[in-house]
Amino acid sequence: MEELHLLVSSAGGEVCATITGSRKAPDAKYFIGSGKAEEVKLEVEMHHADMVVFNHSLSAAQQRNLEEKLGVSVMDRTGLILDIFSQRAVSHEGKLQVEMAKLDYFSSRLAGLWTHLERQRGGIGVRGGMGESQLEIDQRLIGDRRRSLQAALDKFQRQSQTQRRARTKGSRLNIALVGYTNAGKSTLFNHLTSATAYAADQLFATLDTTTRKVYVEGAGQVVISDTVGFIRELPHQLVAAFRATLEETVHADVLLHVVDAASDVRLDQIDEVNKVLKEIEADNVHQVLVWNKIDLTAHEAGIERDEHGRIARIYVSAKTGAGMTDLREALVELVETQTPQWQKDKKKIEDDWSDDPRFRQVD
Ligand SMILES: Nc1nc2c(ncn2[C@@H]2O[C@H](COP(=O)(O)OP(=O)(O)OP(=O)(O)O)[C@@H](O)[C@H]2O)c(=O)[nH]1
Numbered sequence: 001m002e003e004l005h006l007l008v009s010s011a012g013g014e015v016c017a018t019i020t021g022s023r024k025a026p027d028a029k030y031f032i033g034s035g036k037a038e039e040v041k042l043e044v045e046m047h048h049a050d051m052v053v054f055n056h057s058l059s060a061a062q063q064r065n066l067e068e069k070l071g072v073s074v075m076d077r078t079g080l081i082l083d084i085f086s087q088r089a090v091s092h093e094g095k096l097q098v099e100m101a102k103l104d105y106f107s108s109r110l111a112g113l114w115t116h117l118e119r120q121r122g123g124i125g126v127r128g129g130m131g132e133s134q135l136e137i138d139q140r141l142i143g144d145r146r147r148s149l150q151a152a153l154d155k156f157q158r159q160s161q162t163q164r165r166a167r168t169k170g171s172r173l174n175i176a177l178v179g180y181t182n183a184g185k186s187t188l189f190n191h192l193t194s195a196t197a198y199a200a201d202q203l204f205a206t207l208d209t210t211t212r213k214v215y216v217e218g219a220g221q222v223v224i225s226d227t228v229g230f231i232r233e234l235p236h237q238l239v240a241a242f243r244a245t246l247e248e249t250v251h252a253d254v255l256l257h258v259v260d261a262a263s264d265v266r267l268d269q270i271d272e273v274n275k276v277l278k279e280i281e282a283d284n285v286h287q288v289l290v291w292n293k294i295d296l297t298a299h300e301a302g303i304e305r306d307e308h309g310r311i312a313r314i315y316v317s318a319k320t321g322a323g324m325t326d327l328r329e330a331l332v333e334l335v336e337t338q339t340p341q342w343q344k345d346k347k348k349i350e351d352d353w354s355d356d357p358r359f360r361q362v363d
């Protein structure tokens with residue numbers, strides 16, 4: 001039985017009603033049953049709403065049928081997430097990735113849209129004699145744009161691969177902060193690196209990966225990356241488009257999986273993050289859970305270990321700074337236990353050489 005959530009929103013963008021329900025299986029025509037559709041229609045009319053947002057993915061046909069039935073525009077969860085991503089994209093690469101994802105999303109809806117229009121017009125003479133139908137023209141234009149976007153993205157990917165290769169060839173442990181959106185990754189990143197990555201109480205505040213070298217007392221330098229947050233049912237178009245950005249995660253030596261300890265659904269969020277990690281083939285990277293926002297819970301700061309004595313969880317508050325000493329201690333231990341042997345060997349050689357006054361290492 002699936003929970004349904006719909007928001008009916010007005011012109012000001014405020015939510016005037018939230019409708020929930022549950023169904024065994026989605027209805028082919030409206031996603032919701034026709035009785036439920038009537039109920040939504042009443043709410044829309046009562047509140048003079050302009051839009052209905054579904055917290056689910058809708059097929060192109062369902063979206064269209066609903067718009068016809070309700071007389072207002074209908075947005076689904078994927079469309080909404082794509083919209084937020086478009087607003088947040090800052091870097092050139094981020095913008096290209098979002099455009100690519102949107103193109104894939106809308107082109108899948110285009111075919112249905114045109115057959116629908118043709119059906120409305122009776123479909124007579126639309127294709128005959130015109131050479132190329134509007135649908136074919138649109139599909140060709142989308143294909144062209146897709147190819148040029150892909151070429152630009154491939155170029156970015158080659159560049160970041162080169163940069164990453166330079167980094168991973170180094171003797172430093174690569175740590176990536178991953179986690180559900182709004183868990184506090186950027187706040188934690190700023191704490192650890194004294195950087196000023198954008199942190200805000202909004203979904204997908206971060207879209208671009210930021211990487212910094214950090215000196216940790218007792219461990220030396222490590223490389224830390226702040227990454228895009230994950231969300232339940234992350235549209236597959238976005239996972240595909242953001243593959244390059246997400247690769248930072250795949251190539252890390254250690255993942256600090258940041259969890260919003262104050263969230264009621266934290267365990268589900270952990271599962272969702274692990275699902276995406278599996279999808280991008282990063283589920284084999286050593287992972288440590290960082291329970292953040294303990295200032296809002298009854299948790300004490302500190303390190304929790306598993307039955308083998310390995311670090312399982314670290315309780316912190318990136319806001320108050322509680323547990324940050326524990327986190328730094330954990331980093332020292334992770335550097336000792338997780339640094340691949342070849343990196344250790346390389347570092348030893350570098351250190352031996354740097355002792356020699358003739359070979360002062362410049363960084
Ligand atoms: N109370 C409390 N709030 C926190 C803590 N850490 C972060 N926050 C708040 O949580 C919100 C989200 O923080 P971000 O650091 O932007 O979260 P993020 O994981 O980077 O989010 P995305 O980039 O969207 O994936 C902000 O309003 C932070 O101020 C904490 O330890 N305690």
Ligand SMILES: [Mg+2]
Nearest residue numbers: 185186205206
């Ligand atoms: Mg962030």
